[in-house]
Amino acid sequence: MNEKRMLLLSxxxxxxxxxxxxxxxxFSQQKQAAEVVVDRNYDYVMKNDPIGQNKxxxxxxxxxxxxxxxxxxxxxxxxxxxxxxxxxxxQCGLTQQFGWIVHGLWSQNKQAxxxxxxxxxxxxxxxxxxxxxxxxxxxxxxxAGLLQGEWEKHGACMFNNAQDxxxxxxxLYRTLKLxxxxxxxxxxxxxxxxxxxxxxxxxLGAARNELFICYDLxxxxxxxxxxxxxx
Numbered sequence: 001m002n003e004k005r006m007l008l009l010s011x012x013x014x015x016x017x018x019x020x021x022x023x024x025x026x027f028s029q030q031k032q033a034a035e036v037v038v039d040r041n042y043d044y045v046m047k048n049d050p051i052g053q054n055k056x057x058x059x060x061x062x063x064x065x066x067x068x069x070x071x072x073x074x075x076x077x078x079x080x081x082x083x084x085x086x087x088x089x090x091q092c093g094l095t096q097q098f099g100w101i102v103h104g105l106w107s108q109n110k111q112a113x114x115x116x117x118x119x120x121x122x123x124x125x126x127x128x129x130x131x132x133x134x135x136x137x138x139x140x141x142x143x144a145g146l147l148q149g150e151w152e153k154h155g156a157c158m159f160n161n162a163q164d165x166x167x168x169x170x171x172l173y174r175t176l177k178l179x180x181x182x183x184x185x186x187x188x189x190x191x192x193x194x195x196x197x198x199x200x201x202x203x204l205g206a207a208r209n210e211l212f213i214c215y216d217l218x219x220x221x222x223x224x225x226x227x228x229x230x231x
Contacts, residue, residue, distance in 0.1 A: 040086060040087075040144075041128070042087070042128065042134070042144035042145045042147075042148050043127070043128035043148060044145070044148045044149040044152045044153070045125065046121050046124065046125035046152065047125070049120075049121070049153070051115055051116050051120065052116065052120070052121070053120055053121035053124070054116055054117070054118065054119060054120045054121070055119065055120075055121065055122045055123075055124075055157075057109045057112070057117060057118055057119045057120075058109055058119075059107040059108065059109065059119050059157060059158065059217070060108060060109055060110040060111075060217075061108050061110065061214055061215060061216055061217065061222060061225075062105060062106065062107060062108060062158065062214065062215045062216075062217075062219070063105070063106045063108050063205070063212050063213070063214050063215075063224065064102070064105050064169070064172050064173075064212070064213045064214075064215070065102070065103040065104050065105070065106065065210055065211075065212055066100050066101070066102060066103065066173075066176075066178070066210060066211040066212075066213070067100070067101055067102070067103040067209060067210050067211075068099070068100060068182060068209040068210070068211075069091060069092075069098035069099060069100070069101045069142070070098075070099070070182065071182070071208075071209035072091075072092075072209065073088075073091065073092035073098075076088050076092050077092065087143060087144070087145045088143070090138065090142050090143060090144075091142040091143050096142065098142055099178065099179075099180050100178040100179070100211070101140065101141060101142055102140045102141045102169050102173055103141075103146070103150075103210060104141075104146075104150040104153075104154055104169075105150070105154060105155065105158075105165070105168065105169050105172070106118065106154045107119040107122075107154060107157040107158050108214075110225060119154075119157040120153050120154070120157070121152060121153055121156070121157075122156050122157035123152075123156035123157075125152070126151070126152045126156060128148060129147070129148055129151065129162050131144075133162060133163060133166075134147050134148070136166070137166040137169070137170065140166075140169060140170055140173050141166075141169070147166070151165055151166075168219075172213075172215075172219075175198070176192075176196055176213075177195045177196055178192075179191050179195075185206050188206070188211065189204055189206070192204065192211070198221055199213070199221065202221055202222070202223055202224075203223035203224055203226070204224060205224035212224050
């Protein structure tokens with residue numbers, strides 16, 4: 001009887017140690033993945049942006065842009081093979097599996113006919129954000145360069161500081177139920193309206209593997225204009 005108890009106790013001890021080891025390995029991998037992304041210069045330089053600045057354009061509505069990460073990462077692997085740039089490692093490397101992520105939250109002008117007609121870089125070329133701030137929002141936008149760039153290009157046209165911009169993105173993102181598998185555009189629209197009552201009678205937008213949800217200046221969901229452009 002004592003021998004059986006000792007064997008059972010030994011089994012639980014070994015299982016517990018294996019659980020601790022697995023947990024340690026998982027979190028160390030997560031930490032390493034984050035460090036790969038943010039331990040570098042991820043600043044966005046306005047003068048190198050091909051579209052440029054437009055701080056005169058009026059903001060008429062906002063667009064939350066969601067991206068299907070597996071499709072994006074597949075395109076990157078086709079381009080780079082096994083040599084993914086460091087900036088893509090966190091999102092597209094083997095340590096992470098993302099589904100729908102946030103590409104950005106954009107100030108939009110309803111008269112715009114070109115990307116350059118929308119508000120952009122409203123506060124000019126801004127300094128690189130602190131690493132701890134960047135890390136906080138990687139679950140929604142899994143790239144330090146993406147977070148920095150979207151803040152400078154778009155967020156600065158609607159908020160005075162980056163944290164408020166990222167918090168708004170997180171809050172909007174968390175109000176949505178999103179599929180965890182790829183759908184055609186028609187199927188995606190049907191799924192979103194069925195599973196998100198606030199989108200039931202709303203016109204959504206899409207392009208390639210991205211989904212657009214539009215908001216008025218009071219952050220109420222509205223129909224996305226059929227001519228909506230943005231970047």
